[in-house]
Amino acid sequence: xxxxxxxxxxxxxxxxxxxxxxxxxxxxxRYLGMSGEEFIAAWDAGEFNGESETPEVARxxxxxxxxx
Amino acid sequence: xxxxxxxxxxxxxxxxxxxxxxxxxxTPLNVSGGYYVAAEPHALTLGDGGPVTLGGxxxxxxxxxxxxxxxxxxxxxxxxxxxxxxxxxxxxxxEEREIVSFHWHPEGxxxxxTPHIHLGPGAEVGHRSLADAHLPSGRVSIEQVLRLAVALxxxxxxxxxxxxxxRSQRLHEEWRQWG
Numbered sequence: 421x422x423x424x425x426x427x428x429x430x431x432x433x434x435x436x437x438x439x440x441x442x443x444x445x446x447x448x449x450r451y452l453g454m455s456g457e458e459f460i461a462a463w464d465a466g467e468f469n470g471e472s473e474t475p476e477v478a479r480x481x482x483x484x485x486x487x488x
Numbered sequence: 489x490x491x492x493x494x495x496x497x498x499x500x501x502x503x504x505x506x507x508x509x510x511x512x513x514x515t516p517l518n519v520s521g522g523y524y525v526a527a528e529p530h531a532l533t534l535g536d537g538g539p540v541t542l543g544g545x546x547x548x549x550x551x552x553x554x555x556x557x558x559x560x561x562x563x564x565x566x567x568x569x570x571x572x573x574x575x576x577x578x579x580x581x582x583e584e585r586e587i588v589s590f591h592w593h594p595e596g597x598x599x600x601x602t603p604h605i606h607l608g609p610g611a612e613v614g615h616r617s618l619a620d621a622h623l624p625s626g627r628v629s630i631e632q633v634l635r636l637a638v639a640l641x642x643x644x645x646x647x648x649x650x651x652x653x654x655r656s657q658r659l660h661e662e663w664r665q666w667g
Contacts, residue, residue, distance in 0.1 A: 429506035431516040440520050447537045475578065475606060478591050482553040482576040485520040485531035 435486065444480070444487030451476040456487045490566035494558045495523040501556065501570035502532070504656035508631050511649035512550075512642065515540045522556065529555040529573040529595070539580055546641030547582035552630055555595075577633045578608075579640060585610035587640065590628045603627050631657040 435443065445456030452459060459480060462468060468477050491497030498519075506517055515535040522530020532554050534540055539549035554575045561569040578589035586608025594601045605623040613619040631653045638644065646652075 428510055429503065430509045430513065432502050432506050433516045433518050434521055434523070435518050436521070443518065443533070443536050450538060475586060475589055475591075475608065478589075478593060479537070479551065479553070479576050479578070481593065482555060482574060483531060483533060483537045485522070485529060485555065486518075486533075486537075488528065 440486035444483050447483055448480050451480055460484065460487055490561060490569040492566065492568070494525055494568045497558055497566060497568035497570050498523045504659050505532075505630060507652050508634060508656045509534065509552075511644045511646045511652050512542055512634055512637070513540055513645070522558070525558045525560075525568075529557050531555050539578070539584060541582075542637055542642040543645055544641055544643030548587075548637055548640060548642045549580040549582070549584060550633070550637055550642075551576065551578040551580075551589075552633065553577075554630070572627070575628070575630075577628065577630065579633065579637055580608070581610040583610075587611045588636070590625065590633060591622075592627065629657060629660050631660065 441456055444459070448454055448456045448459040454462070463481065463484065468481075491500050502517070502519065509515075509517060513534070518533050518535070520531040522532070534550070534552040537551070537553055539551050542548045542550055555573040556570050557573050558568060559571055560567055574593045574595065576589070576591055576593075578586050580586045586606075587610035589606045589608060590603070591606065592603040600622045603625045605625050607613045607619055607623070611619070634653060
C-alpha cells in the first residue's frame with residue numbers, strides 16, 4: 421500500500437492487490453452474505469441479472485475493481 | 489482534472505476530492521491502484537466501502553464509491569484526463585437505514601444504465617411504488633452528496649467546507665463531458 425497525505429486532505433491510499441481483495445470480501449460478506457471470490461464468480465456468470473439494481477448488489481459491484 | 493501523465497491526471501482528480509472529504513471526515517480514501525490506463529475502470533471508495541459516520545447529532549452515515557478511467561484527451565491541457573465511469577453514493581440514518589442513494593452503473597447488468605436515485609426505508613416514503621422506483625437524475629458529484637448530507641443534518645468538521653466544495657465542484661463541471 422502506498423499513501424499520499426498532504427495538509428487539508430484525507431489520506432489517499434493506493435491499495436495493493438491483497439488489500440483490495442480484502443476490502444471487496446468484507447463488503448460482499450456484509451451486504452450479500454458471500455465471499456468476495458464468490459461474488460466475482462457469480463457476477464461474471466451473470467447470476468445477478470435482474471438483481472444488479474438492488475442497493476446491496478449495486479454497492480458491492482461498484483467495488484469490483486478492488487477484487488480483480 | 490488533466491495531467492501530463494496518467495498518474496498526474498489521477499492526482500488532479502483525487503486531490504480536490506480528498507480536500508472536499510477532509511471537510512467532513514478523517515476516513516481515508518482508498519483507490520484500487522488506479523493510476524494508469526486500463527481496459528477496465530478503476531475504483532475509489534471512502535473507507536472500506538461501508539458507511540462512514542459524519543459529524544453532528546444526527547449521526548448520518550455516508551457511503552461514497554466511484555469508478556473512473558484514465559483516458560487520452562488531446563484537446564485538454566493534459567494530454568491525459570480522468571473521467572468518472574460510475575458511482576454509488578448513499579446517505580443513511582444513525583440506524584443504517586438508507587435515506588437516499590445515487591446510482592450510476594452504465595457497465596453493469598441492470599436495465600437502468602443512466603444515473604438515478606433510490607429512496608430507502610430511512611426516507612419513510614409512504615408511496616410504495618415511489619420507494620421502489622428508479623428516479624431519473626443527472627450525473628451527481630460527491631460534492632453535491634456532501635452538501636445534501638449537510639442539509640439533512642450532518643455537520644462539517646472544518647469551517648471552510650463551502651469554499652472547498654465550491655472549488656472542487658467547479659473543477660468537476662469544467663472537465664466533465666456530460667451531465
